[in-house]
Amino acid sequence: MKRFPKLMLLGLLSMAAALSSCEDNNDNGPTPPTPSGPTDSAGRVILTGEITSNRTLSANEKYLLQGNVYVTSGNTLTIPAGTKIFGDQATKGTLIIERGAKIMAEGTQNNPIIFTSAKAPGSRNYGDWGGVVLVGAAPTNRALTFLPEGGIRSLFGGTNAADNSGILKYARIEYAGVPLSTDPNSEINGLTLYGVGSGTTLDYIQVSYSGDDAFEWFGGTANAKHLVAFRNWDDDFDTDYGFTGKIQYGVSLRDPQYADQSGSNGFESDNFNPGTPANGTNDGLPLTAPVFSNMSVFVTAGAPVTTQQSGSGSYQSALHLRRNTSTSVYNSVFVGQPEGLRLDGTTTWANAQAGGLNLAGIVLANNNTPLRSANGTGTGAFTDADVQGWFNASGKNNSVVTGANLSTLGLNTNNFNLSAPNFLLQSSSSLLTGAVFTGKASDAFFTQGTFRGAFNGTDNWTQGWTNFDPQNTAY
Template sequence: MNLLKHKHYLLLLMLLGVFAMVTSCKNDDEPTPAEPVLAITTLTPATGLPGTKVVITGTKFDATAANNKVKFNNVDATVTAATTTALEVTVPANATTGKVTVTVGSSTATSAQDFTISSRATQDVVGEITANTTWTKDKVYILKGFVYVNSGVTLTIQPGTIIKGAPKEQDPLASGQGGTLIIEAGAKISAAGTATEPIVFTSLKDAGSRSYGDWGGVVLIGKAPHNRPGATAPEGGIRGGKDKAGLGTAGIADDNSGTLQYVRIEFAGIALSNTANSEINGLTLYAVGSGTTIDHVQVSYSGDDSYEWFGGTVNAKYLVAYRGFDDDWDTDWGFTGKVQYALSLRDPEYSDQSGSNGFESDNFNGNGEPATGPNAGMPLTAPVFANVSNFVFGGTPNTNTNSGSGPYQSAMHLRRNTDISIYNTLLVGYPEGFRLDGANTLAHATAGTLDLKGIVLANVTTPVRGDRAATGVSDEQATAYFGAAARKNTIVTTLADLMLNANNFNLAGPSFLPQTGSPVLTGAVWEGKGADAFFTKETFRGAFGTTDWTQGWTNFDPQNTQYK
């Protein structure tokens, strides 16, 4: 190698060294930016009522709203819009003050600041509502004594509004009447909540101290047909109307008492005295017509029946009876409406001295009225129920309770000339499954106007019985009716065979969807009255297939919910 080439070679090596040093220094001074992680930066606003729209800013959110799981102090919220750096959410109805979390995939971020649930102003409501009125969600309304919405008046209740019933000790008239909302015949209630902002009727008492029958309940009175004399007044001391003694005889089948949608009624069902039939139920419906809209209603901890229909033609879907004291679905006085998708979850420790039933259906009160022959032109009790699930005992059913005033009795106690029909229904954990009571009731069953098809009785001690010596229906007659092959009814002795959800009987956090392959997911029967166009012709028996319609708007822990 000559000297010139040698110098060029050395120069090249020096340049390469300098380049390496510069490159090394540059990498140290300017590192590659780190991948952003899931994080919450701000909450705007950071305080508000349930139903408030909140914008959460941060990083690494999912641009698809449904892929972001947001909770306000462990209560699920609804995400209404999303980008990778901002989420719009609605504060859930049950939220309490605390941290906000966002979960995307397996990662969870927690806010540094609390979201504060603000307190609402309170407003007492007493006496009569005589002009169209709107209750707004920025207030808490307190019912004291019997509150009547007069004929011709509409009470509108905004989504997310809270109404509390005061105990009878706070009755302004000192009549011993717990706070009760009564929609009189000719009046209307417009209570259209939403899944994210249900309307809540609850106890005035603080969280942790609420109980059965803290207040009266919600009562709707309409002008539809019933089978009582017109002078018959509602039970529990409620007046029949401002200017009349009883329910009247208008007989308007499509009468409209308004709307109840996404509504919860908690700790109602007060006993007004020791006299029979002096209680008020969670939701009581007198002669309510088919023009009324009722769906997505939950009655919890009712001190009497969760739901009772006294005549009328109103239809309903998506009803929940949670931890009631007496019956779940009580029908009488000529009720002829239709109900689909109904759930009852009972606390096995609590039942009533009268013998708590799932279904209790009557036509008359045992004194011969109305006439049992031509029925004096008045309607027989003939409702149609479909896709109902009632759950009591997950273990061995028994007739004794530790904390209630009486025993459990029957999943279905059908008596006194009723013409009820029940289809595709799951009834679990009662001492008795089906009690067929009364020769007239047996005659309806034999004629097919009382119709039971696609029923599953599970985990019951006595599946079917007559009333035996009382009115002459033998166990054999009742069994022959229920067990006829054409009815496709099923008696299951081993509860595990139904493949229900593992948390089906978990009172604090229930889950109701049957497991894949469960026999109740098939076998539905849609014959006779079940063919009516009102009913969605599901393939499953019971209230649930593959969709849990209780999600989002129900509350299975109202005892500990802060309502303010």
């Protein structure tokens, strides 16, 4: 056997060790991309000020919103699937797509786009940053010089019902909803929509731990499907300023111990404050008249909570419909609020009597006071008994279920699980049948089925893209 000289053997061993060390450190792997702009201490590319030309982000980078970030008119911000965007707390980072601009943010079921807190896992909280705001040119009932809440500079609304603000699909918005000023009503919601038109695509969107509402529509005609509101602070689905869009398949799950000082509701709907006079276009008209179908709003299967151990206020109503609203809700289930339906004000009651405001296929369950009137005095006054008679009218297929009979709904055993909920119905559920698709719900936008609420027993449309434990997720 031929022998290597000792020095040659040592040299070969050293070379092998060096090669092994290189492989362990992955020095031969792909070179990380050079950041496309200034970065913060965590290496996230900073987005600040105005985006005044078309810009495409990269899923290989992480981004930090500092202050109000405006995508200006005529420009498009494209966000690929899997991109992660963080909101800065100190500067109340907020992404605002102005009127005439677009967002093209289309994630996938297995690779959603994520907007979240810049804080580390375990330290995130309600209202860590501003949120996502879309501003469009669709009709509203406010003057066209009216400005959004929270000091946002962008005028909204117009005459283009089909206005297109882009796409937001398979996206999560977490820990947003911070007050942007000390003025009343200065909060930004998880997703805020000002005068957004029906040309916009909104589908598969989750808002979690918002410090204000989950979703709020200020006028416009935008339609949406597959919305998830998870453990938010104030209202889940809030409509104002003449919103007339259509929404199908939405679910809310609340933490019973967190609510807002204003009284948290599943649905809150106003024409505007105070709701009248409604004299004409951009002056009270159009009336707020969205149509919702297949919504599920859950607080608790236990006794409805009227005082909170945490938060700043308490729960109020499953549906608080007030200030001359003409909203309609079909084929939906509401469980665990202290009140079920609160019809508020004589103008709201008049809209219900005229058929503009309608509820059908509705289940109110586990409420202390399922049906009530509010502020119904003077001309047009109405009572709790009037509301009950209207709600229970023939053909509506509405029902009230007591807490003692909640099991008849056949909800999933994990329906109220705050870390791993499952909303699919049991095969025995009474909600699998009884849907009503008449009147406004007969519109072609709505997929007609037999079940009430957002889920049947087989199609879990939250699977793959949602996250019900964002506090412990390392982004």
